[in-house]
Amino acid sequence: MCGINGVISNQKISNLADIISAMNEKLIHRGPDGKGVWINEEQNIGLGHTRLSILDLSSLGSQPMRSSSFRYVITFNGEIYNFLELKIRHNISCKGNSDTEVLIELIEKYGVEETLKLIDGMFSFAIWDKSKNKLTISRDRLGEKPLYYGWIGKKFVFSSDLEPFYEFSDWSKEIDKEALFFYQSDGYIPAPKSIFKDIKKLNPGHYLELNLNQLDKKITSEKKFWDLEDIFFKQEENMTLAESKYQFEELLNNSVKQRMISDVPIGAFLSGGTDSSLIVSLMQKNSIKPINTFTIGTKNKKFNEADQARNISKLLNTNHSELYIDEKEIIKLSSIVFNTYGEPFADSSQIPTYLVSKLASESVKVVLSGDAGDELFGGYKRYIAAKDIWLINKFLPKPMRNYLSIFLRNDTSKNYLNSLLNTRVISKYSNASNKMNKIDRFIKLLTEDNFEKFYRLLASTSMGENYLNYDFQMDFTKKRNTGSVLKEALFFDLKYYLPDDILTKVDRASMQHSLEVRSPFLSKELVEWSASIPLKYKISRGKQKIIPKKALEKYLNKEIIYKEKKGFAVPISDWLNGPLKEMTDDILNSKSFLESESWNTKKVIESWENHKKEISDNGRLIWSILNFEKWNDKRKSNFQ
Structure with a gap:
């Protein structure tokens, strides 16, 4: 894993080598083992790279x-897992x-384009073609590796992170209001948006x-x-559960x-769930010595899975x-985490x-994870x-649902629903963590x-509320007539939630410690195969992830x-009402927040008071x- 960046312009850029070097410094956490700069002053192009040495x-x-x-000339971030096979099959001669x-x-x-289909x-990478005077940037199929790009004046700039863009004094740093709307709704910003109006994320599976x-x-x-x-959304293949299980395992x-x-x-992350346990099991199967596994626990029993992970590690004989x-x-950790991401997350x-x-970076430089198992299966x-x-x-006809929604909003009806929260329809959905939140969300849905x-x-x-000013x-005009709600939900999470939340979270957190995380569930062949199997082998009659569990x-x-x-x-x-309470009070009562151009501060503070109570x-x-x-x-400090 590495960091990449670059600049190209049709106008002379003074001190281009110094600019690329400065951009590299902002990415040193992504690649502490080496820094590289390539400049073509005649064509006003510079490429930068920070290296995390994993292969060769x-x-x-x-x-x-x-x-x-x-x-x-290429600057590349990531791993090509089938490179040895491709090297032999296509008779590629290499020095290293x-x-x-x-x-x-x-x-x-x-x-x-043809190479992208093979690998x-x-x-994410950028490659300069000297004979055609052409720069191409590209990003992997599911968005495991980041790549931002945009125009700053006459310059086209790209990078693995947003931090290097601050090296350009003529950059406006203007917030994209549409992106902020997505953020306050989802907690992340989906590609191709970034938090900045003039900077985009390259979409997964695309090149430019x-x-x-x-x-x-x-x-x-x-x-x-x-x-x-x-x-x-291609047609499912006709296969038995036994056939699906065998093919999945292979x-x-x-x-x-x-x-x-x-x-x-x-090594490997081991959370105690199906996906990471299966990855570790297969790693141990293919290793002659115990695999290094790593787990985080919390004293809150409702959230803690460290005991389960420890038991699994003993059964699998991992280190x-x-x-x-x-x-x-927590306060110290929060401050560190706030600065880990180049945009709100x-x-x-x-x-x-x-x-x-x-924890893992203290022992290894590479870990495997179970990421994408939930979205695929x-x-x-x-x-x-x-x-x-x-x-x-x-x-139910729309008029009847509208009437039902209005009826359920009164306190008597909500209290009745509260008593039914053990039923499947209400209790088994949403990220809301208390009963009344689930009821409110159900009514809106x-x-x-x-x-x-x-x-x-x-x-x-x-919760579908708008807390902005x-x-x-x-735009919800595009529709598909697939006839499958589950297919639509899985597709949505693979397109947005997986790359822009899960994989973003893992990439930025791991790269802060110069740790490479690899996700076996995201192999091209496995992802495409998973789309072809009968949906009933993923979810059926309340059972989930049927094939991985089998x-x-x-x-x-x-x-x-x-x-x-x-x-x-x-x-x-709980933390917000505990160790983070004073810090939250300070931020939400600060002059900068109360004078915010973005937030409906009155509505936010009311929600905070309701949370505290x-x-x-x-x-x-x-x-x-x-x-x-x-x-x-931090953004404002860069204006000074």
Whole structure:
């Protein structure tokens, strides 16, 4: 894993080498093992790279790297897992043993677009074609690796992070109001948006070409090399559960073996859930010595899975390390986490992710994780909820649902619903952590007819409320007639939630500790196969992740496998009323917040007071606002 950046312009850039070097310094946490700069002053282009050495630790793996003909120069971040296979199959001759060299020689042979179809991995890269005066940037299929880009004056700038953009004094740093609206709703900012108006995230599975002779036009249209929607909504194949299970085990085992290739020590995150337990089981199967595993725990029993992870590590005979979160350190931890992300980000599991990455980095440089198992095989409770509630919406006429919604809003009806919270329809959905929040969300969901709007509300941080000083109408006009609510929900999470929340969280937290995280569930072959199997092998009759759990039965007993998962979460609502209470009061009563141009401060403070009095659980909302305010303080400081 590394950091990449670069600048290209059709006008002379003074001190270009110094600018690229300064950008590299902002990415040193992503690659502490080496820094590289390549400059072509005649064509006003510079590429930068910070290196985390994983494969081919010699200088032959250093970047930016030139192709054998000197036609191409590349700066690359990530891993190509099938590079050895491609090297042999396509007769690629290399001086060293790095995947980057195989990649650039494949591009030399076949061009960028054809090469992108061949490679399987997590990556973002930029490559300069000297013969065509063309720069191409690209990002992997599911968005494991980040890549930001935009125009600052006459300069096209790109980077793995937003921090290097601050090196340009002529950058406006203007907040994108639409992006902030998404953030206050979801807790993250979906691609192609970033928090800044003039900076975008390159969409997963896309590439972008810039011709030096056409820079004046500022044309930056992205092109797809892989289409998640086409793959995900193709017709399911006819196969038995036994066939599906066998194929799944083969594909995942091959993916794990590929991702275990490393010239440095390797380990795994172990949360105690199905996905990480299955990954560790397969790693141990393919290793001659105990695998290093890492877990974070909390003293709050409602959220703690460290005991389960410890038991699994004993059964699998791993070399296990665990760390418990010290609530006395939460204020300090929060301040560190606020500065880990280049834009506002409010998934509170960023705290344990940061800590488990720190713990692992003390022993290894690479870990495997179970990320994407939930999105591919239906692990979230909200999938069942979406199906149940959408069924009500489909069969009850809209006027009747509107009337029901109004009727349920009175206190008597809410209290009655409260008594029914053990029923499947209400209790098994949403991220709301107290009963009344779930009831309020359920009432709002009853009136929604557009599935994307419905599903966003189901997973929303803000309960569908607007806490900003302005309104924004999202475009919900696009519809698919798939006939499957579960398919739509899984697709939404793979397109937005996985890359812009889960993978963003893991990438930034791990890179703060120069740790590479690899996700075997995200192999190209496995993702495409998962879209083809019958949906009933993922979710059926209230059972979830059916195939992964069946596969895990080979390694662990059923009592462990089918125990209800608590999720990789923290008691953020409790912390806000505990160790974070004074800090939150200070921020929400500060002059800078009360004079905010973004927030409806009166409404926010009312929600905070209700949270403190335990009238409603507004923990996720308050946490998202704290993250934004701390980030915004840092943004403002860069104006000075």
